[in-house]
Amino acid sequence: MPKVIGHVDLDYFYAQVEEVENPSLKGRPVVVCVFSGRTEDSGVVSTANYKARGFGVHSGMPIVQAKKRLKGHDPEVIRMDHEKYEAISNRIMEELGQMVDVLEPTGIDEAFFDITNSTGGDYTRARRLAESIKAAIMKSENLTCSIGIGRSKVVAKLGSDMAKPGGITVISPGTTKSFLEPLDASKLYGVGPKTTTALEEMGIRTIGELAKTSPTELERRFGRKFGGYLLAAATGTDADPVVAGLEPTQFSRIVTLGRDTRDPKEMTEQLSEGVQYIQGKLTSSGKSFKTVTAIGILVDLSTKTKSKTFETAVSDLTLIRETVPALFDELSRTAGKEFRRAGIRVSGLEDVENQTSLPEFLRPAR
Ligand code: TTP
Numbered sequence: 001m002p003k004v005i006g007h008v009d010l011d012y013f014y015a016q017v018e019e020v021e022n023p024s025l026k027g028r029p030v031v032v033c034v035f036s037g038r039t040e041d042s043g044v045v046s047t048a049n050y051k052a053r054g055f056g057v058h059s060g061m062p063i064v065q066a067k068k069r070l071k072g073h074d075p076e077v078i079r080m081d082h083e084k085y086e087a088i089s090n091r092i093m094e095e096l097g098q099m100v101d102v103l104e105p106t107g108i109d110e111a112f113f114d115i116t117n118s119t120g121g122d123y124t125r126a127r128r129l130a131e132s133i134k135a136a137i138m139k140s141e142n143l144t145c146s147i148g149i150g151r152s153k154v155v156a157k158l159g160s161d162m163a164k165p166g167g168i169t170v171i172s173p174g175t176t177k178s179f180l181e182p183l184d185a186s187k188l189y190g191v192g193p194k195t196t197t198a199l200e201e202m203g204i205r206t207i208g209e210l211a212k213t214s215p216t217e218l219e220r221r222f223g224r225k226f227g228g229y230l231l232a233a234a235t236g237t238d239a240d241p242v243v244a245g246l247e248p249t250q251f252s253r254i255v256t257l258g259r260d261t262r263d264p265k266e267m268t269e270q271l272s273e274g275v276q277y278i279q280g281k282l283t284s285s286g287k288s289f290k291t292v293t294a295i296g297i298l299v300d301l302s303t304k305t306k307s308k309t310f311e312t313a314v315s316d317l318t319l320i321r322e323t324v325p326a327l328f329d330e331l332s333r334t335a336g337k338e339f340r341r342a343g344i345r346v347s348g349l350e351d352v353e354n355q356t357s358l359p360e361f362l363r364p365a366r
């Protein structure tokens with residue numbers, strides 16, 4: 001059965017999150033920055049939306065320079081909020097993990113996945129699954145992503161790069177060779193400017209040319225390991241498997257409420273199945289948790305959270321049920337707006353063996 005590997009990458013991630021939270025930004029250049037704090041504008045661009053990229057703004061550019069390029073184009077310059085992006089990333093990874101056979105997150109907004117078994121090696125079914133993944137992320141977080149499907153990690157990654165923004169590229173085993181051949185070798189995963197220059201010196205510009213190079217010549221120039229990788233990558237025969245990501249650090253469930261509301265009781269009731277889902281996850285993974293968090297996504301799509309941390313790890317369903325209403329109560333008092341979606345997260349996961357006795361965990365840490 002041919003392998004079916006995917007790569008999913010969210011589009012202009014930080015900036016898109018900001019657009020979703022504040023729809024009035026749509027159509028304007030948006031730049032998310034890390035301010036170093038030395039002077040008002042010292043720091044660099046984390047990322048920019050496509051509108052801003054059209055004016056030449058990109059990740060790593062000094063803020064001052066980005067502002068110059070965007071002058072007169074009504075730009076929005078936003079301070080990066082890593083915690084916010086991370087919480088969204090965690091929810092997406094959790095959701096993706098349930099849709100594929102194996103998920104290997106490789107960054108805050110990207111992951112490889114293996115769907116060989118669930119598609120039976122059928123690339124038509126793979127495309128449908130990629131479409132459902134895109135739809136799921138759109139439904140739950142309002143975010144677009146790009147997906148590549150192919151027979152190896154390198155091919156899948158090229159596919160998602162090419163699909164950007166918002167597309168799906170499926171490269172079936174039969175079309176892999178013709179897909180790869182015309183592309184620049186510099187597009188291959190792991191081929192940076194230095195390798196590109198070295199390849200050019202050998203007269204190699206395209207992936208097709210690289211694929212025809214003799215293994216000995218490549219090994220002589222790049223060493224056994226990297227030389228071998230280059231050849232495998234160029235022929236789409238790199239065999240690095242998708243390996244399940246690190247241990248989960250949290251479990252969460254978010255639901256869209258039946259109607260916009262401020263009523264903590266309504267939110268808690270509609271999360272009843274979510275609590276059961278989390279309980280199932282805790283049991284099957286043999287984990288307990290230290291922190292429980294109530295998550296509210298308001299009608300303006302901003303996210304508010306309220307947490308409670310216990311002194312020692314617990315894994316008790318009744319405890320989640322007891323804590324959550326109070327957290328939502330507090331959330332709705334401070335939010336000032338109605339809630340569109342509500343969720344629960346447990347984090348600070350530990351193996352159950354480390355757990356201590358009942359009376360101890362009833363004592364909150366703070
Ligand atoms: P990328 O996936 O490289 O970029 P992107 O999601 O902004 O845009 P694209 O549509 O091309 O995928 O990085 C993911 C996030 O990581 C990005 O939104 C912000 C952050 N980041 C930085 O903070 N600094 C950087 O130099 C880069 C490249 C990314």
Ligand code: CA
Nearest residue numbers: 009010011109
């Ligand atoms: Ca991205």
